[in-house]
Amino acid sequence: MSEEFLEYDVAVVGAGPAGSNAAYECAKSGYKVIILEEDPVVGVPVQCGEGLSCFALQHLDLKPEDEFVSANISRLRVIFTNGNWMSVHDGGYELDRDKFDQFLVKRATDAGSDLYTSARVIEFNSEEKILKLTYKKKIIFVKAKIIIGADGPKSNIAAWSGLLQKEEWREKLIRAYELKMEGVDVNGFDMYFDVDIAPGGYLWVFQKGDNIANVGIATTAKDSANRLDRFIQQKKIDGKVIGKTAGAIPYKGPLEKTYADGVLIAGDAAGSTNPVFLGGISTAMQTGSLAGKTAVESLEADDYSAGFLSRYQKKWMKLPLADKSLLETAKVMHQFTPEMWEKMGELVGKSDVTNITTLGKLRVVLKAFYPKYWSLIPVVPYMPTVMKAFSITRKWGW
C-alpha cells in the first residue's frame, strides 16, 4: 500500500452537520482545511428522523432551501398514553437529511475546504497531531495544527484524545430505530411518550412528505424493532415499509471535557444532543460552528494548547441547548410511571401551548394540586425547570 503525507491547518473528522459547519468557519477565514469522511457519499446512509425546528436554521442564518426540505411542518405534538396531547405551532422542517448534509459540506468546500470521502481515520497520534487514514487503497497521514473530532456518537477522536472512555460512554447512548413508511397520512411531528413501549425514550411519527412518514423509537430497551412493531399495531399505522435505519444517540449530557491540546470535539461526538427530545442536528451545527470559530482564534494566536482551546467549552456551555434544565427535565421524565404520564395528559388536556401566558402556566401548576392529580405532586417542584426546558427546546430546536 502506498503512503502519502499531507499537512493542513485544520483537519475535521466527519462530514455531518458538526464537521461541515466547523470546516466552513475555518475555510472562510482563509485557513487550509481538510474534511475526512469514511462514507463514500456524504449524508448516506441517513440515520435520522430528519426533523428540524425552523429556529435551528435561523440561528445560523441559513434558509430552508427546496433542495433539502422534504416537508414544511406547522405543528409539533407531544402525545400522552391516553391520547391527550399538547401542541406548539412554531413550525419546522422535515429534511432530506442526505441532501442537507451535502448542502452543508458544499458550503464548506465552496469556502475552500478539501473533502476526502471514503477516507477512514484509523489512528490518531495525539502527541504529534497526526491522523492515519485509509483512502483509495492508500494510507494517508494528515498532520494538522488543530483536529476537530466531529465523528458522531461513538467518537474515536474523543477516545484517542483521552476525553471519552468507551465503556462508560456506551451507557450514555440510547438506541434509535426507524422505519420509513408509505401510505401514512400524518400532519406534522407527533411524539409519543409511552414508558411501557419506549422506556427511557419516546416514539415518533414524522410527516416526511405526501403520505410518507418516518416512524421511530428511541429506547433503553434492547428489542426496539419489536417494540416499534407493537406501537405500529396499537396505533393502527397502516403503511408499507420502504426503508429502515438505526443508530445511537447520546442522551445523558455532554462530555465533561471537549478539548485537549490541539483537539476540539463537536456535535454528537461531544454528546451535544437535546436530552429531552434527543434531536442533535441543531446542536451539532452550533457546536461545530463554535469549534470552527475557536480553531480560527487559536490559529490567529498561534496557540494550540488545551488552555487556549478551553474557551470553546465556555462558549458552548452558554448555548441555550446546553442549559442544565434540559438534562434535569429528561431525568424527571424518565422517572414518570405510566400512571403519571396519563395524569399529565389529563392535566394539560388537548391543548395548544404555542402562546401560553404566565397565568396559563400558573393555572396548570395549581390544577396539579387537585386530588385526582395527587400522584403528580412530586413533579410540581420541577415544573418551572420542565417549562424552561420546553421553552428552550421550542426556541432553539430539538
Ligand SMILES: Cc1cc2nc3c(=O)[nH]c(=O)nc-3n(C[C@H](O)[C@H](O)[C@H](O)COP(=O)(O)OP(=O)(O)OC[C@H]3O[C@@H](n4cnc5c(N)ncnc54)[C@H](O)[C@@H]3O)c2cc1C
Ligand atoms: C434513528 C435516529 C433518528 C434521529 N432523528 C433526529 C431528528 O429527527 N432530529 C434531530 O435533530 N436529530 C435526530 N437524530 C440525531 C442526529 O442524527 C444527530 O444528532 C446528528 O447527526 C449529529 O450530527 P454530527 O455531525 O455530530 O454527527 P453525524 O451526523 O453522526 O456525523 C458524523 C460523521 O463522521 C463520520 N465518521 C465517523 N467515524 C469516522 C472515521 N473514523 N473516519 C472518518 N469519518 C468518520 C461518519 O461517517 C459521519 O458521517 C437522530 C438520530 C438517530 C440515530
